[in-house]
Amino acid sequence: MVTISDIAAALGVTPSTVSRALSGSPRVKEETRLAVEQMAAALGYERNIVASNLRKGKSDIVGIIVPRIHREFFSNAIGGAESILNAAGYNVLICQTHEQFDAEVKALRTLRNNRVAGVLMSHAIGSMDGSHILEILGDRIPLVQFDRVFSELPGAKVINNNAEGAYQATKHLIEQGYRHIGTLAGYMNSEAYAARLDGYRKALMGSGLSVDESIVFYDTILRETGFDAAMKALEAGCDALYCAGDFCALGAIQAARSRGLRIPEDFGVVGTADESFTALMSPAMSSLALNPFEMGRQAARAFLTGEEGTVVVPMELKERESSCKTTNNNPTLYA
């Protein structure tokens, strides 16, 4: 591997001059800068970033920790962060925790030991609080939390406006004529799910409908548990469900079908996350989109600017067949 010393030797100057020339310092004669650049090209020189980073005491790598990259939400969030970070000259080191506390600790240590410039993270379900994050990163490595955040930690945060989104989704169901609307609410130890339940309640109350706690179902985010909860909801006389996830919403649709109900005529469903299958299935499922790409962008931007506030990214209701018995402006993709 050719180094700046090789270039210096070939030109009869010192490594410092070469270093200055290559890093665009003004304290170099135009003539020598040209000579250095030409020689560098001729020898096929490429700066050793490892050495450069060691000397400068900083890194061009930003670590991103997520539960699993194959979840669309996270891969899109990573894509959004990357688009901003690459443009700013940073590279991205991605770690998965598979929702496990131990893996999260290991990832944090790895990033710290690699002296990354910063960490963007969405914590594992297995992490009950953020004390380990603070302890490992210290106050030298900036942290930006997104989606799954520990409010008690300092630093920037990027979250969705879950309450507002769920409010809109529920209001949409009301406007479509559904009158006994339940919810698959998810896990209440997650701030995001709690906020969605809040929005659901506010929408009902705001429309003069009562909140029936017997059709609020907790801890249901999988298709299977969504199916079971929806069966109970049907027995309780529900005619629609706002679901805090897409997979449990899918289960709800299957449950309604197993009872011979038509969707959306007899039963309405809105999911959350806008997973790609929701638009492809038949009937196409309405879903509250999380805008992960934008969340990733905002997280990256917060890292770059160093602003420590909380950024709220709007959600967007995708109205499709499964909840539109009145209007049908978003027909299924199936002709």
Place this chain on the structure above:
Amino acid sequence: MVTISDIAAALGVTPSTVSRALSGSPRVKEETRLAVEQMAAALGYERNIVASNLRKGKSDIVGIIVPRIHREFFSNAIGGAESILNAAGYNVLICQTHEQFDAEVKALRTLRNNRVAGVLMSHAIGSMDGSHILEILGDRIPLVQFDRVFSELPGAKVINNNAEGAYQATKHLIEQGYRHIGTLAGYMNSEAYAARLDGYRKALMGSGLSVDESIVFYDTILRETGFDAAMKALEAGCDALYCAGDFCALGAIQAARSRGLRIPEDFGVVGTADESFTALMSPAMSSLALNPFEMGRQAARAFLTGEEGTVVVPMELKERESSCKTTNNNPTLYA
């Protein structure tokens, strides 16, 4: 940040001793090793991997270059590679090319300049050959190509047995009673698609059916182009299509439905890639799975062992509703 010198000073020994103690050298007295370890823990020391790597002239980072991480195939392949590499003490730096040659060159340079231990890659559609790869990585950074490979490059390769898989998929359609089977074949400048077409042809010929070139459609991998090609196939009297992708297969199903045909009774479809929507839609789509997780694992293993051969990962036909007019052992998820 606490360094080995701090530990050394605190114990009245030299940095060399501390370094040896911490890296498990046998040339350290058990007693001092213990003292060093305790002091390291007490001071909260963590090895500076950047410095270590510079000195050792190697890195614990493996670069992975893919077109886009949000494609399920690639995020799963990355997951597979990561599972092996993390266990072996490596970390993973992920770069996306968005299918563009320029971005691929930039990614290769970034990884080279970071002196990564190796590169696992699946090249962009925009890369017409692999000369830039060889030129940038040289022979110092080991390269493993997976899925999209340039055969002419040296080094390890991991590919699917596309010909065999497409053969099985087409044979399955024949066994289900379809008799005029066309194909949406994809791009012939990709070795993977060419091999699939080959398998399709062999299956027809092996069953005594003739290959009708008028129902072999090229350059169709999107839903939209799949729809258009399928319409032509229907006019030509096709009763089934083997599709070299899942999205064009979705288009084909939509085309058949738009003509009032029932699936699978009147028209059979098999896609390729086993995208998750295929199992969720109705009718559930049969698809030839690519086993991306296993491909990632094999790519990582090839890097670790240094073996330079070509590993062939088997594909797996997922028989679902869209192609099973005889048997229906894989009903749709909708009850």
Place this chain on the structure above:
DNA sequence: TTGTAAGCGTTATCAT
């Protein structure tokens, strides 16, 4: 404008 020299934190080669 360029050179000198020190140092980032670690590890390897000597020597003791």
Place this chain on the structure above:
DNA sequence: ATGATAACGCTTACAA
């Protein structure tokens, strides 16, 4: 078993 020293490749005061 430990210490002294140099070196990995680069950057940056400081000096000239």
